Amino acid sequence: MSREPNYEFQEWWNKQREKNHDFFTNDSNNANKGFLTVEIRSLNPDLTTEKDRSRSARQLSWICLLRFQQLANSLAWITNSFLLLLRTANRRISAADSPCDSSASRLYRIIKFFLVLVVLLLCVELVAYFKGWHFSPPSAASAEAAVELFYALWLEIRADYLAPPLQSLANVCIVLFLIQSMDRVLLMLGCLWIKIRRIKPTASMEYPMGRVETGNVDDYPMVLVQIPMCNEKEVYQQSIAAVCILDWPKERMLVQVLDDSDELDAQNLIQAEVQKWHQKGVHILYRHRLIRSGYKAGNLKSAMSCDYIKNYEFVAIFDADFQPAPDFLKKTIPHFKGNDDLALVQARWAFVNKDENLLTRLQNINLSFHFEVEQQVNGVFINFFGFNGTAGVWRIKALEDCGGWxxxxTVEDMDIAVRAHLCGWKFVYLNDVKCYCELPESYEAYKKQQYRWHSGPMQLFRLCFLDILHSKGRSVNVCSPFNKQDLE
Structure with missing residues (x-):
């Protein structure tokens, strides 16, 4: 139902239209006569423009103040970091790690002297820069002031005595860089060749997977499993359990838990864990040294001096944070069959916490290159690589032949690997056999690990240098682990 037209509103609208004719104008030139044009005039047209301009200037001033504050904060942070670095360097230089070691303290004094000398020379360079002596170097004959004479003499010493040896060292560094780059290129090409040809070590026999029958154990050699540890309260249960459930006849395997802990509660916990597995029928022994000399090498050396070691043919070594798979021995021991000159079978490390944080991801990339490329290529082409200290099986005869631990x-693993190779023994690396472990998740733990891994290779190189020179065809092979600063 339509609404009735409102005649009263129409009459009122017509009257208002006649009264306000100046505001409502009809555009006669417009083709559409049904529309009205309303013109709205501004009383002050430049007010909004000036307002916008003043607002932009205010915003610009705030932006400048914000940038200045950010710059001041950056300068303050840089200054505090520099002062903290200087305090740390001064504390490290003034306080040696071992005060009783005279050679170390002498080295720190030398470093401190050169640090002071460098700062003084830097001050002289700054004075020369502001004086303009860089553009017109003074000579000793024309020098007037004492500082100018000192700078002239410093220029002569630097040009005649310091520049030639520094240039020679730079050339040596360039040569070493080219050698290292060539080594990496060859490793990458070797890894590519292995992938294309699908080259991998093959064993002459295989053990059946699954539980071994008690009466059929003659084909299984006697294996000694060693777990060196020291104050390992967090991981001792997992490592001992992983070794005790290895798929190997119990009467053909003996587990040695080599505890070097100096904390009484840690000793009691580890000993209780060993006793628990012993009651389950596992042949496992707990050993604790009263005199803890030689660290890990001394611990392993002491364990190998037992009389019952002569009854065993192979020894597998696992650190306290490593957990081998149950079929570890069945995948590694067969490679010794028919290879009487084989001393070591090394497995690959796998990391359970590789995605924990950025540090663990970077470590995983670095160590994956080490195992996937370096160890695998050296194992395939030259049958030698650096022993990683764990997750490997040694022939006991080879250990005794090269002198033992x-x-x-501090790098006892690299030491025994070099001596074994110099004696003519060969190594095999299995990239498809993995032993799980954990990566350091904090920077402090990572720094301690890297210091332990890299503090001994050069010392070992000096000790083995003459033996390496006297070896006929193995000199280049033995230098490979030192070139890469191999792992522990």
């Missing part, structure tokens, strides 16, 4: 260096 020595306490002369």
């Amino acid at each position: 020595l306490e002369r260096t």
